[in-house]
Amino acid sequence: MFANYLKVIKNLLFPRLCLCCEKKISEGHLCQKCEKKITFLAQPRCSYCLRPLNIDSISLCQECYNKTYPYQRLISATAYKEPMLSLIHLFKYKNYDYLAGFLSSLIIKHLSEIGFNPNKYKLITSVPLHKDKLKIRGYNQSGLLSKLLSNHFKIPFKDDIIENTNIRPSQTKLPREKREKNTEGIFVVKENLENKSIILVDDIFTTGSTVSACAKALKEKCAGNVTVITLSKT
Ligand SMILES: [Zn+2]
Ligand SMILES: [Zn+2]
Incomplete structure (x- = not known):
């Protein structure tokens, strides 16, 4: 009884709001209208660039x-528009790390809908943040998603396979050609991957330069097939 009163008072003082449109909601992270917009x-x-066929x-x-890519397949779960814009912004920059559960469930839903078979993969890893950035943010958002995918698919997760060795100006401020050059060579893999097939996770697919650079670094250390999975695509 007392606990119920506390709940009522808490809801009056701190009503739960949709993370996209700020409408009052009773549970979850989004109102029904915004959730339907995903x-x-x-x-x-x-399989390489996600253009519709x-x-x-x-x-x-x-x-x-006629092109070759360092990864074998690219999968993105959602379109990068509302409500994903708001959710990913909060997840990446506003310490809403608890959204990892909801966001990874969207990836899992998409993977099951397209009939993705996880059985051949021996490792899951993520695009790493530079350690200075990691210190400021406190967590790697792509790492959190990987961890939950690893739990779900029962594939071992390792977050330190790829090292981000360089500080670079924020990728989004650079034109496309420079972005590609800028990523080159900053990702390093130290261990031999012994032909293991790997799932590489990132939050947003934009030009593909970051995931390509990571996949290339994995292949240089004898990774088997690399499949890139991202939460969203611009
Ligand atoms: Zn809403
Ligand atoms: Zn293509």
């Missing part, structure tokens, strides 16, 4: 047909 990426898509029987778009 857009999962429709299939089929190019017209037919199911091919896996690469015309642009990527």
